[in-house]
Amino acid sequence: MKKIPQLLIILLASIVLSHCAFSGNNSWDSQVSGPLGMPEETRHLVQKLITNSKKAGNKTGLTITYPFDGTVFPPEIAAPVIVWQDAGSASKHWLIIVEFRSRLSPIYALVDKQHWMPDKTIWEIIKANSVHGAAKITVCGFDNKHAGNITAKNSISILTSKDRVDAxxxxxxxxxxxxxxxxxxxxxxxxxxxxxxxxxxxxxxxxxxxxxxxxxxxxxxxxxxxxxxxxxxxxxxxxxxxxxxxxxxxxxxxxxxxxxxxxxxxxxxxxxxxxxxxxxxxxxxxxxxxxxxxxxxxxxxxxxxxxxxxxxxxxxxxxxxxxxxxxxxxxxxxxxxxxxxxxxxxxxxxxxxxxxxxxxxxxxxxxxxxxxxxxxxxxxxxxxxxxxxxxxxxxxxxxxxxxxxxxxxxxxxxxxxxxxxxxxxxxxxxxxxxxxxxxxxxxxxxxxxxxxxxxxxxxxxxxxxxxxxxxxxxxxxxxxxxxxxxxxxxxxxxxxxxxxxxxxxxxxxxxxxxxxxxxxxxxxxxxxxxxxxxx
Amino acid sequence: MKKTRFYLILVLLILAGCSAYRAAHRVAVFDSKYGPVQSVDRRVDFTAPGKVSFYDDVQPILERRCDVCHSCYDAPCQLKLTCFEGLERGGSKKLVYDSARLKRAEPTRLFIDADSVDEWRRMEFHPVLNEREQTAQANLENCVLNMMLQLKKTHPLPETELLPGTFDISLGRKRECTTAEDFSEYSNKYPLWGMPYALPGLTDKEHQTIVDWLKQGAAITARPQISDQAQQIINRWEEFFNGSSLKQQLVSRYIYEHLFIAHIHFDNLPAREFYRLVRSETPPGEPVVEINTDRPYDDPGVAKFYYRFRKIETTIVAKNHTVYRLNRSKLDRYRQLFWQDDYKVDKLPSYEPKAASNPLKTFADLPAQARYRFLLDDAQFIVMGFIKGPVCRGQIALNVINDHFFVAFFDPAKDAISNDTDFLARVSDFLDLPAGRESTMNIMSLWYDYSSKQKKYLDAKGRYLAKLKPDKSGNDINYIWNGDGHNDNALLTVFRHFDSASVVKGFVGDIPKTGWVIDFPLLERIHYLLVAGFNVYDNAGHQLTTRLYMDLLRIEGENNFLSFLPKDKREEIRAGWYKYARAEFKNYLQNPLRGIEWDTGIVYSTDDPKKEFFEKILEHAGPAANADDYLNRCPQESCMDKKSGPLEQRADLALQKITMIRGPQIQIVPDVTFIHVVTGNKDNDLTYTVIRNKALSNNSFLFGEERRRVVDDDTLTLVKGYVGSYPNAFCRVHIEQIDDFVDDYLKIKDQLSYYNFAKTHAVRRTSPNFWEETDWHNKEYLKDQPIEAGLFDMYRFNRIALKSDAQFKW
Missing domain, CATH: 2.120.10.30 (TolB, C-terminal domain)
Incomplete structure (x- = not known):
């Protein structure tokens, strides 16, 4: 029963994001602020980034330093901080996309720092949807000058184990x-x-x-x-x-x-x-x-x-x-x-x-x-x-x-x-x-x-x-x-x-x-x- | 500054004043309790029945428990307990061995330099027996000997594995030398330092015996007179030595100057009866009045003196026991040597130091070959004299030699130099010895003079030999003395154990780094440098110049050895003996192979001529040599001595393995270890000595020996029986455990592994059976060598380890 509102939020976020634009100075997190709070400008920007990110290959210069590619998380673990290093000076903001093998829509987040910690609720959704198949986490860097241009990009996958730690x-x-x-x-x-x-x-x-x-x-x-x-x-x-x-x-x-x-x-x-x-x-x-x-x-x-x-x-x-x-x-x-x-x-x-x-x-x-x-x-x-x-x-x-x-x-x-x-x-x-x-x-x-x-x-x-x-x-x-x-x-x-x-x-x-x-x-x-x- | 100095001086004066006041106060307390200090006559005619006799009851205890340290020059506080006179003399804070002494010290030789207790007191010896009112109470409470024993009884040696760190057993430790008056301070400060120091105490019975004797006044009866038989023998020998002809006088002087340190044993007298040959003011038939000169060639100071035999009344200890046997055949030998040839002595040489210190000059009238043969007949005694004779210890004196080397001699029948009385007389000026210059601190100038003289001698010798041998034929194996086919003094091995050394007959041990071949002038000079001319009471300058001149003599001996090796190999071999020698040392040598320009007369067939030469010597020396040292040179079962019993063979075979370890692994092994192999039948128990030979890069310097150590070249030598006067360790193993013992021995590589080994196999200072084992070794030595044996010295007996009180913390 608890999963229903979470899924609803993610769904809404996905819909809203496709119409967003980004002011450039504000971080935005699809789980933190709901889609209704998203400025129009941001909506448009996100939409553009998503479109561009699909075209862009993994651009060198951005490394996701944590989690490691293939990391397996225990089911009860608290949310990690996702950390990356973007060597390119052009990147000023980053879009994080979490994609699942299940039919669940991706999760997006926009940040202007090189780390992001999923909200507890969203983390639980990520974990729940990465048990049977890996969740792909992509980080895309972009700048302000050319809205929607991807300056750096990289991805990793994570899994969640069914095995609890229990200690x-x-x-x-x-x-x-x-x-x-x-x-x-x-x-x-x-x-x-x-x-x-x-x-x-x-x-x-x-x-x-x-x-x-x-x-x-x-x-x-x-x-x-x-x-x-x-x-x-x-x-x-x-x-x-x-x-x-x-x-x-x-x-x-x-x-x-x-x-x-x-x-x-x-x-x-x-x-x-x-x-x-x-x-x-x-x-x-x-x-x-x-x-x-x-x-x-x-x-x-x-x-x-x-x-x-x-x-x-x-x-x-x-x-x-x-x-x-x-x-x-x-x-x-x-x-x-x-x-x-x-x-x-x-x-x-x-x-x-x-x-x-x-x-x-x-x-x-x-x-x-x-x-x-x-x-x-x-x-x-x-x-x-x-x-x-x-x-x-x-x-x-x-x-x-x-x-x-x-x-x-x-x-x-x-x-x-x-x-x-x-x-x-x-x-x-x-x-x-x-x-x-x-x-x-x-x-x-x-x-x-x-x-x-x-x-x-x-x-x-x-x-x-x-x-x-x-x-x-x-x-x-x-x-x-x-x-x-x-x-x-x-x-x-x-x-x-x-x-x-x-x-x-x-x-x-x-x-x-x-x-x-x-x-x-x-x-x-x-x-x-x-x-x-x-x- | 001035004020500071004033206050500093004031404080020092106050402190000195306080100290003097306290000392005076303590004496006053003793004066009031036990009366004033007085002379005490302890002589009694007889020991009453039921009373304790010094000779029968006390002396055996002192011998077993005290003399193992309190003997010879290195007796702590000069307190010699080897005889009643030493006990009565007491102790002194003055050092005999003092390498920093600027002026000669007054000698303090017991029986020689003072005749009465009062004289010793004037020489600053303090009593260890009661010399106040003779009451039973004062006899104990004012007696350092009793106080020391009582302190031990009250605070016995802890029965711990390790000797407590509060004991300092280093050779250079500070001497306390307390008096009775100061004893309370001593005992408060060092409660564990009762006697025997750092060793288990006496048994109750031993303790009580000494206490009873002290309580009854430490009385002493007269010594028994020497036997008629002994007297008759002595008379004959004194008659010989005191013959009136100039030749006889010169021969007697020559013999005396070589035998003055000897413990002379006459055949047919009890095995433990020894005499010293002395110069006396009194003629035979009268009591001996020994003339107390520093050296045997010093002017006796009287118009007429006599060579006399004086019985040794002290306990015989191994460290200065050098036995020389006199018997009828020896007398015949003297006559053969010194009277067979036709030569004249027209005038007796003087005792003026410069001349008297040079035997080649003093005794130039005596045939060189006779003198050389006299020395060779008892070569081990003569060479041992270098080591044991005038000193009981001396690291600086001994670091002039390697830890292990072989000695051979030129054959007196073949060597032109050793035979040639005239040549030696002609070059005798070049053979002067530094003792001729008396006490001096002008060391460098002296050393330069004497090294120049030695060079001149070597050059003269070279020129003379070139005349004698125009074909320049070099030395061959026939120039090595083979002991005339019967004398086992032909080949010798010297072992140095830090500050003591041993000389054994034969070539013992593995092939050493160096060897010496000694001719007559060299042998004679070494004796006069290290024995006749050495004065332990002289100043540092004398000791240093002696050491420095010995460098030159050692090199001469080594170069003689090299002269038998192929010419083209000598430099390389010698370079291996003098690694890292400083430039100045090399400079003064300039031509380090001076005098050995000719090639050898020996044909070599291997690439190791040194080893081959030693083997040729062994073959040449034949039966006189200890050629069959299978323990060290053939550690295989096939080499075993098949004549020995099965237990001995078993022990030999097992223990041989020890000789195969060397280098860094043996750094912790003591210099001299006695191994007691228990067989189950105490009469068949076996004894071995393990000697650690420490390698040096060179012997060129007096100091910094540790810096010259080459631990990789260190070796072990295994010898049956006893070698060394100062055992550093005892091991005890049952024959059934001999293989385990060896296995454990082979694991020794550091202090901890040695400690682990010692837990099972060593007898420690703190072992309850320490004295039992010491007594066993002393008895065994006596059983094995009834005449040559002496008590072993325990002063250098190592502690297994010194545990720091610090704790490891993290």
Missing amino acids: AIFYRQVQLPFKVGKKNFKKIKWRLGDISAYEKPAVVMENLDVCASCHLFSKDGTLISMEMNYKDDSGAHFITPVAENIELSGKDFMTWNDFPKPELLPKTRGLFAKISPTGKYMVSTVHEISYAALTNDFAFCQLFFPTYGVLAWYAVDQKKFQLLPGADDYDFVQTDPSWSWDEKYIVFARAHTKNEYHKDITNIRTHIENADIHELNQRFPIQYDLYRIPFNQGQGGTPEPLQGAGRNGMSNYFPRYSPDGKWIVFTRSKTGIMLQPDSELFIIPAAGGVPRRMQCNRKLFNSWHSFAPNGKWMLFSSKANTPFTEIFLTHIDENGLDSPPVCLSRFSDDRYAANVPEFVNIEAGTIKRIVISDQ
């Missing part, structure tokens, strides 16, 4: 360049958002005195776990039930520092710790030594990777630690573990130790380097391979190299199982384990196989991906558009094929990088606030 996104906003210290930690915000919302995701945690970073929720979304330097303990990690108001105190924390360590090693942080899907266990790098440098590069302001370490697991109920046999070889660094959703396997990154990078192994410090990430990568290369090991109730087993994700002259890391257990998506770059400019996402069958570069990759830094609980969607971070990392979303079908991604622009901020995002099997409003009660 919230939890992520961190951090100022760049990344700096440590209480003053900087206080500026960090943690948000929990819903892709359908037109507002910015709500801040659920802020004003922390300490650093917090890696986190993971249990599969059913009932438990949240997060690395947080509670009471200055860099090994501290909380595990607590998800609730509207979460008040953290000592009882919620465990610390990887309780894992016995050889005296020489620095304190264990519990690097890249991951709670198991059921929340019964955690697995983490322990006995780790990491190389950490702050660079002079704004976008890639740190180089961090472990050079040494093994995996250990922690039984949450029994509060017991144990090394994970098979991932406990001190000739290697074993890190960045990931659980299969059935908890049968752990995939992790492994490399030969690189302790020679530390001037003094007994005094590990964060380096301040007057060098950019590329220079540092050259000086401190490291390449990880992915290995799989059965968890076997903590008994571990023999590590098997994950075919297609190692020994390829690249660094392979950040493996994530798809919830159906069929796939593993991992990150690959020439070197390193995080925040690498050339990092790209690859997908392989979960038991290993031929890797396929994912379409969703953007031109700069693609990593930190997370599957939606239903496995149909995967989010990831990228710096393709801005040094302030953004979150993207790609659809993955049953064959593991992904789509050009959706940019979650409402999760972005021009002063903060949106990082460590995670899909959470809850609704966005489930958590309102997380505080430390005895900070």
Whole structure:
């Protein structure tokens, strides 16, 4: 029933537009102002543009930068901002035409800026009419002098999936360049958002005195776990039930520092710790030594990777630690573990130790380097391979190299199982384990196989991906558009094929990088606030 | 400015005043509690039954737990605990090794430079035993020894994997050298620094024994007299040395100046009985009154003196234990060497320093070949003297040599120069040594003078040889001494371990970078430069000129070696030994191959003449050489010593693999590691030493050794038994785990992998079994070499790692 008035409006708009003219100074949107409000001049102009646009081929100089051609949107997502770049100085105004394969008439909009966001109602119509066939979005540039002359033109197509995301996104906003210290930690915000919302995701945690970073929720979304330097303990990690108001105190924390360590090693942080899907266990790098440098590069302001370490697991109920046999070889660094959703396997990154990078192994410090990430990568290369090991109730087993994700002259890391257990998506770059400019996402069958570069990759830094609980969607971070990392979303079908991604622009901020995002099997409003009660 | 200076001076004066007041106050407190300082006579006739005896009860504990550091010149605070006299002398804040000393220091040699406690006090030694009222309470509360032991007991070494960072075990660490009066300040500041320092403490029983002895007044009984048998032997030898003929006097002087550092052992006397040959004011039959000159060729200052044997009363420690054996055959040998030839000594040489420091001049009347053969007979002793003799340590002195090199000698029967008494006498002016100029800081001028003299000598030698050999026939393999077919001193290997070194018989280890071939004038000069003429108490100038002149002698030895190699290869080979040497060094050499213009008489068939030459030497030396070093030169099962037992073969085979790793991978490996292989039968346990040989681009400079390191060329040498006096690490492995041990060893590449290795295989400073293992090694060494063994020094025993207190934060 709701669709009737919308369709009516579009129909009217189409009729009116065919008789419009454009004043040249005003934007006009077929969905915002009704056809009756359209000046005669505009009506005529639009009519002329439509006629001319049909004749004009795609003129170079105009690029629709977002959405990407072929982008698949989730059905519940809020309207995106369509953005283009018109290099030609002649274009002063733009006509946007959204066409459908269905019989629905096109939608038009006239704007004098190089972006346009469809009205919520119209966006819903676009989505509804791009499920079975792509919607074509055309942007035509024109000038004032020669009314109706198309100066630039380009088109893309978008699709809307039937598959909903059905999960919230939890992520961190951090100022760049990344700096440590209480003053900087206080500026960090943690948000929990819903892709359908037109507002910015709500801040659920802020004003922390300490650093917090890696986190993971249990599969059913009932438990949240997060690395947080509670009471200055860099090994501290909380595990607590998800609730509207979460008040953290000592009882919620465990610390990887309780894992016995050889005296020489620095304190264990519990690097890249991951709670198991059921929340019964955690697995983490322990006995780790990491190389950490702050660079002079704004976008890639740190180089961090472990050079040494093994995996250990922690039984949450029994509060017991144990090394994970098979991932406990001190000739290697074993890190960045990931659980299969059935908890049968752990995939992790492994490399030969690189302790020679530390001037003094007994005094590990964060380096301040007057060098950019590329220079540092050259000086401190490291390449990880992915290995799989059965968890076997903590008994571990023999590590098997994950075919297609190692020994390829690249660094392979950040493996994530798809919830159906069929796939593993991992990150690959020439070197390193995080925040690498050339990092790209690859997908392989979960038991290993031929890797396929994912379409969703953007031109700069693609990593930190997370599957939606239903496995149909995967989010990831990228710096393709801005040094302030953004979150993207790609659809993955049953064959593991992904789509050009959706940019979650409402999760972005021009002063903060949106990082460590995670899909959470809850609704966005489930958590309102997380505080430390005895900070 | 003036005001500022005034206030600065005022503040300093106030601070100094406060410090002096506090010190005076502390002394006053002790005066009031324990009475004034006084002389104490600790001698008693006998130890009463039930009382603690120093010799029977205390000394063995000191030997095992204290002397491993508190011995020789590098004893911390000069506190030598190797004998009662050292304990009674006490400690001093003055350094023996002081490379910045502008003036010669007064020597402080125990038994030599002072005869009484009062004399030592005047020389600023402070007591470590109670020298106030002799009450049981004061004997403990005013006794640094007790206080140090008690501090350790109260604050034992933490049983942690790593030695706490609060311990400084570097060689150059600041000496505290606290007195009893200052002890409370020391203990507050360094609660963990009780003794033994940075090592596990004494057992309760050991502790109590020492405390009881101190409480009862630290009494001492007279030492037992030497045995009649010993006396008879000594009488015979003193009679020999004190013969009245000029020839005898000159021969005795010659021998004395080479044996003055020796720990002389007489056959038929107990294995651990040693004597020193000294100059005494008193004749045989009377108590020895040793003449305390700095050097053995210094003027004795008395009209008549006597060569006497003085029993060594201190614990024997490996770092200065250089044994020389005297027996009937040696006496015969002396007579054969010095009396067979017909020559005359008409006049005795003077003790004037310039002449006395030049042995080629002083002993010119003695036949050169006799002198050379005297040195060659005990070549290992002579060469070891260069290293152990006058000093216990000395990195600057030792960085003049490579970490590992082979030494061979010219055959005295064939080498024209070593044989020619007249020629050597003629050129003896060119062979002057810098010690002849006494303490000086005019180093560059001195060095220039002596290097010019050496050039003149080499030129004269060249001209003389050209006369002798008109055909210009070069050196061939027959010019290498083969030990006369029986003497195992023919070939030697020198290992340098940073600031100490070892000399072993035979060619041990893989083919080294360099080799020396030594002739008589070179061997003699090295002894007079580094042993007879070296004075550890002299100033920095003396030490530097010694080091610089040794450069020239090393080059002479190396060039002798090169003279056996093809002429067209010498420059290239030598260039490999002196990479990156600075221009000025090259300039002064100008003709670095001076004196070796002729081609070799050896025909080579490979492209590696250096290796081939070493192989030819080994073949030539025959049975006298340690030719079969399969551990390092043939690491294959087929090369194993089939005569050794199955366990030894198994250990050999496994451990050999260690020698194959080299370069950057072994940077963390300690210089000297003793490996104890446990076999299950303690009598059959095995011992090996792993030596790390650190390569240098060149040896041209005193300082900046780290900058000259070529880590890619570093190697490891594996030796059965013990090499080195200062072990840096102990490993202990059961024969059943020997392969795992080696696998783990091969994984060592950095501090962390070494730490991981050490967790399983090393005995650490903090290990509860540290002393047990130390005792085992000392006993084993003694069992293996009853006469040559001495206590190992633990002062350089490495910590596994020094953990920073800083925490990694992100």
